[in-house]
Amino acid sequence: MKEVFSMWKHTRMIILTALSAAIFAAGLIAFKGGLVLIPGITEVRPANVIPVLFGLLFGPAGAWGAAIGNVIGDIFGGTLSPVSIFGFFGNFYLAFVAYKMWGAMFGLVPKSDLSPTTNSMRKLYAYIVITLTAAAACAVIIAWYADLSGVVPFAALSVIIFINNCIVELLLGPPLLVLLYPRVKKWGLIWTDIMNREEDVSKGFAKGIGALFMIIGSFGGLIVGLGISTGLYAQKMFSFGEGASGKMGVWLGVLPFLLLILLAGFMLSGREQFTEDEED
Amino acid sequence: MLSISGVILWCLFSKGETKIFWIFDLEAVQYGIARTFLILSMITSGMIFISTTRNEEFVQGMIKLGLPYKVGFAISTALRLVPTIAGSVVTIGQAQRSRGLDLDSGNIFQRIRKNVPLLIPVFISMIRNANLLSMALESKGFGAQPERTFYLELKYQKADYFVMVIMFILLGAVIYLWIKGYGKIPGLIRF
Helix, strand or coil: CHHHHHHHHCHHHHHHHHHHHHHHHHHHHHCCCCCEEECCCEECCHHHHHHHHHHHHHCHHHHHHHHHHHHHHHHHHCCCCCHHHHHHHHHHHHHHHHHHHHHHCCCCCCCCCCCCCCCCHHHHHHHHHHHHHHHHHHHHHHHHHHHHCCCCCHHHHHHHHHHHHHHHHHHHHHHHHHHHHHHHHHCCCCHHHHCCHHHHCCCCCCHHHHHHHHHHHHHHHHHHHHHHHCECECCCCCCCCCHHHHHHHHHHHHHHHHHHHHHHHHHCCCHHHCCCCCCC | CHHHHHHHHHHHHEECCCEEECCEEHHHHHHHHHHHHHHHHHHHHHHHHHHHCCHHHHHHHHHHCCCCHHHHHHHHHHHHHHHHHHHHHHHHHHHHHHCCCCCCCCCHHHHHHHHHHHHHHHHHHHHHHHHHHHHHHHHCCCCCCCCCCCCCCCCCCHHHHHHHHHHHHHHHHHHHHHHCCCCCCCCCEEC
């Protein structure tokens, strides 16, 4: 997590944060009046490809950009609501999970070439796993709070966010990454080219287990939350819990998984992606 | 358009006890109208805010409230870049049209698919500009000092205190009415 705060001392990372936020916000605003899924809360968001894409390329700058861009999109798109608070954290994690997990993908991303691009089948598999995990983490974070604050039930919002994130990221992400990476690398704007490995980036510990915890936390939270909110624990499908037990179900059932996601964020590093300059 | 779609869609996501016709229940329509007013008020206030507040004033205000100036700078730059990106999309779209690309025909999904190739030049031009901007900032010593000074100095005016008092009174009134149970729609069930 150290790099999330230490990045602010690098001017280029600050500009990349602004750039990521602006592109994401512009993409969100453009589709605010398009296909609305839950009025005032969410809509079909083709711009959701940006957080994972810029997370992989710009690291923590992409994460801050996604978070800030989502709030700007909410403000000027007319969907600012209590959910926007956790929309900030959810979209932050959408990009954060991507760059944190890239170097800890159980060997899918070879140590000989850790460049954040989908230029091989193994890297494409890694990208798919990361995208699904990031989408689930984002869905769990936002939907948990939306249920907690009584705005939208967990089952409805989590599924919409998860699918909304996955589709565009899986369809548009790989080709965009292949096309953008060489140019961004050439300009020296990949986050590992800007930040200092030892000074700026957290060391992490047990990174493989951290990646596993991230996957378990994200999908576990999604599955358990959906299970509770669609029938278990006295809660009816697509409705808020009735009575104390129903309400507490989603909040308490999903909370351990949220804590696991948070812990995994501390365990994962990103230092392993700092390699000597390689060109592909 | 937003108002009509908002009211109709909220009728799908909520229901009530008094049937009007088909999926439309009175309570759901009332709720839909209320949500639409909320969204419209946010859009309107957002428009008034960006029309009347300069970026520098907005950022300095946030910095005076304790936000680190580098974060404030990132936010203000992002806000300034949004219309630039929109303009860039239009320019690149027109350039592609002049080469024969048809962006206007087909259904919404076909149009989205046709617009995807425009993303690359937009991203590339914006990233290149960002690179130049960061070099310009570094050459001017941005971030060299932990604190920074501003040419623009903001000070509270009488009008600011007046608006703050009005806002606090309104907030108090809203909280009082909420506690008293006003604003709720009896019989409304939200999904």
